[in-house]
Amino acid sequence: MGNPTGMFHLILGHDQNVISANGLGGASLVNSNVFLETEQDILKMGYWPPEIRDDPAGLNKYYQKVRDVLEPEPYPETWPRLKKMDVFNEQAKTLGLQDKFRRAPLTTRFRDGPNSCGVNMSASTLAGQETTGANDGSKTSTLVTYLADAWNWGAEMFCKCDVRYIEKVQDIRGGYLIYFACHGKGRSRLTVGDVYGDLMWVHAKEAVFLGAGSIGTTEILLRSKQMGLSISDWVGRGMTGNGDILAFGHNCDVEVNALGNPNQDPSNPVGPIITSAIDNRNGHENPLNGYVIQDGTMPQAFSGILPCILDMMPGSRAYEMSLLGRTQAVMGHWKKRLFGSNLKNGPLGNTQVFLIMSHDGNQATLRLKDDKALLEFQGVGKSD
Numbered sequence: 001m002g003n004p005t006g007m008f009h010l011i012l013g014h015d016q017n018v019i020s021a022n023g024l025g026g027a028s029l030v031n032s033n034v035f036l037e038t039e040q041d042i043l044k045m046g047y048w049p050p051e052i053r054d055d056p057a058g059l060n061k062y063y064q065k066v067r068d069v070l071e072p073e074p075y076p077e078t079w080p081r082l083k084k085m086d087v088f089n090e091q092a093k094t095l096g097l098q099d100k101f102r103r104a105p106l107t108t109r110f111r112d113g114p115n116s117c118g119v120n121m122s123a124s125t126l127a128g129q130e131t132t133g134a135n136d137g138s139k140t141s142t143l144v145t146y147l148a149d150a151w152n153w154g155a156e157m158f159c160k161c162d163v164r165y166i167e168k169v170q171d172i173r174g175g176y177l178i179y180f181a182c183h184g185k186g187r188s189r190l191t192v193g194d195v196y197g198d199l200m201w202v203h204a205k206e207a208v209f210l211g212a213g214s215i216g217t218t219e220i221l222l223r224s225k226q227m228g229l230s231i232s233d234w235v236g237r238g239m240t241g242n243g244d245i246l247a248f249g250h251n252c253d254v255e256v257n258a259l260g261n262p263n264q265d266p267s268n269p270v271g272p273i274i275t276s277a278i279d280n281r282n283g284h285e286n287p288l289n290g291y292v293i294q295d296g297t298m299p300q301a302f303s304g305i306l307p308c309i310l311d312m313m314p315g316s317r318a319y320e321m322s323l324l325g326r327t328q329a330v331m332g333h334w335k336k337r338l339f340g341s342n343l344k345n346g347p348l349g350n351t352q353v354f355l356i357m358s359h360d361g362n363q364a365t366l367r368l369k370d371d372k373a374l375l376e377f378q379g380v381g382k383s384d
């Protein structure tokens with residue numbers, strides 16, 4: 001339901017949900033800007049095609065090509081100290097993981113001027129707003145790199161075209177027909193039925209490359225199969241959520257300052273959404289036991305619902321706390337009510353956001369039900 005071309009697209013699955021982003025630039029418009037290469041031990045595993053698993057280092061030249069375009073760099077040492085980074089660093093020491101703590105390479109710009117594709121960029125304002133789209137000109141998204149470059153080379157782009165399925169042309173013309181629904185302005189006035197019942201098409205003479213993300217591409221392929229395209233039965237199987245976890249440290253003893261805000265206090269900036277990582281991917285007997293924990297921020301648009309999320313989290317309920325904890329929680333609750341939840345040293349100012357990437361068992365299946373994508377994970381929440 002909702003606006004089919006709205007920025008955020010939420011797919012409610014069984015056992016796990018997916019958030020993806022629509023727009024010219026896809027999820028890079030709202031992602032967290034971290035540039036990390038996959039571990040070689042992971043690439044050697046049987047999930048990958050032989051070209052990759054037999055020679056994982058063969059990818060290095062492509063990583064370099066991407067690095068040349070996206071120009072990642074860590075949060076500069078000479079820039080202001082950030083509270084959330086300091087707190088996270090202390091936690092790494094407490095966990096005995098100090099040697100795994102590092103500043104993450106980011107596709108955030110820390111200088112003004114043109115990027116590798118000639119698009120003018122601005123240095124980050126350290127607002128921590130990336131996941132609702134940073135509007136300060138510091139986000140090195142696909143939009144300002146590969147798409148801008150493609151445009152410069154003459155590629156044509158059409159927005160609001162929702163590809164439904166692909167058909168192989170059987171006659172002398174050859175190639176493929178790509179059927180799409182057009183959500184363009186005023187289009188509903190021209191169509192008799194709904195936009196999905198009155199599809200438009202374009203003819204690809206030789207080849208079609210799909211780049212609609214793991215959900216969008218799979219959905220198009222599954223529908224194309226239903227419409228007669230010959231496609232492997234594996235499409236839609238073995239999907240993964242990358243063991244992604246969003247977690248919070250609520251009501252910490254010290255200020256964390258992890259709430260995004262486009263109007264920054266220059267003496268106490270929030271910082272980019274992610275600055276550092278406990279990168280514990282290396283050195284495990286089973287590479288799937290590796291994980292990365294990153295410090296995060298909560299963009300301003302979500303800070304209103306954050307108290308509600310936190311109240312529902314395990315450990316936040318009064319009966320699970322000591323008397324002192326209970327008293328502090330109640331005081332924090334009322335401070336929040338009386339003075340607003342963004343109060344610097346209030347519970348939200350002291351709330352820490354963690355983004356965790358690990359592995360799951362690739363147990364998800366995507367299939368079509370009533371012509372819509374249905375995502376089913378099998379017990380991912382209960383698995384090791």
Ligand SMILES: Cc1cc2nc3c(=O)[nH]c(=O)nc-3n(C[C@H](O)[C@H](O)[C@H](O)COP(=O)(O)OP(=O)(O)OC[C@H]3O[C@@H](n4cnc5c(N)ncnc54)[C@H](O)[C@@H]3O)c2cc1C
Binds near residue numbers: 031
């Ligand atoms: C909040 C968040 C934070 C993230 N942080 C990081 C990070 O720090 N580092 C990192 O490496 N990765 C991160 N990711 C993941 C990363 O952004 C994605 O893996 C990446 O954007 C995927 O690129 P893609 O081109 O495959 O697909 P997408 O970026 O999903 O792009 C697909 C595009 O296709 C369009 N589309 C979909 N279906 C159709 C259709 N039927 N017809 C026409 N168009 C269609 C969509 O509108 C979209 O524009 C994050 C993701 C999210 C959501």
